[in-house]
Amino acid sequence: MPEQWRPVVGxxxxxxxxxxxxxxxxxxxxxxxxxxxxxxxxxHPVSSRGYRKITLYRDGEGAQRLVHRLVLEAFVGPCPEGMEGCHRDADTTNNTLTNLRWDTPSANNYDTVRNGNHHHAKKTHCKRNHLLEGNNLAGGAASDRGWRRCKACAHEGDNARLQGREFSIELADIEYQKLTGVIA
Ligand SMILES: [Zn+2]
Structure with a gap:
């Protein structure tokens, strides 16, 4: 099936x-x-809650919108009262229509719990959008459980603690660049 496009509601x-x-x-x-x-x-890079957003402009004013809601509104219809956008596989960055539905908050939590470990296992980016691959994949107990952790952010977290300062996203990006040779 070729990709289907529909107008963004609103x-x-x-x-x-x-x-x-x-x-x-x-x-x-x-x-x-x-x-x-x-x-x-x-x-936008994956948000701290794990969602993909985009800024849309209307009459010269920008508004951040959640991509999974745009997909559901365009292809399924408006959100029924009391429901929210749910990701079947609990990978909140997978916004293909087949992965989405409107459902209750408790069903949404159930998805997250049911898929919890699988989600960590196949997570491809950390929350600051560093690719979890090759030299940037941290080892240790977490990786033994099949979880994937960002080595760049772990390094910066250690440095910040040692130097008694706040975590810096800019310095984490530099760590990522040192590890992978890729500009974050
Ligand atoms: Zn990271």
Whole structure:
């Protein structure tokens, strides 16, 4: 099946969302008459709660929106009262339509618990968006249980503790670059 696109609810004519969890802008002309080509948009890095967000603009004002809700609203319909967007496999970054449904908060918690260890095992990024792979995969007790931890963030956490300062995302990025040779 090819990727399906539908208008983002509330942003019809400006943005579309796909059943694979991608968001694109449409061709448009702004208020000054400048033409803009539509393109697939970059999502924000995974949030501290593990969700993918994107900033959408309407009448010149930006608003952060959760991608999984955009997918559900466009393909399933509005969120029924008292329900929330749930990820079947508890991987909150997997926003394909087949992985999503509106359900109760308790069902959502059940997903998270049921999938807890699998989720950690196949997690590909730390919460600061460092790829958990190769030199950046920390060993020790956690990895023996099949969990994946970010070595760059662990190094920075140790350094911050030793130096009595706050954790620095910038320095964690530099650790990541030292370990992998890749700019975070
Ligand atoms: Zn990290």
């Amino acid at each position: 942003y019809e004519g400006s943005y579309e969302v796909s059943d694979l969890g991608r968001v694109r802008s449409l061709d448009r002309v702004d208020r000054t008459g400048h033409p803009w080509c539509g393109r697939v948009l970059k999502l």
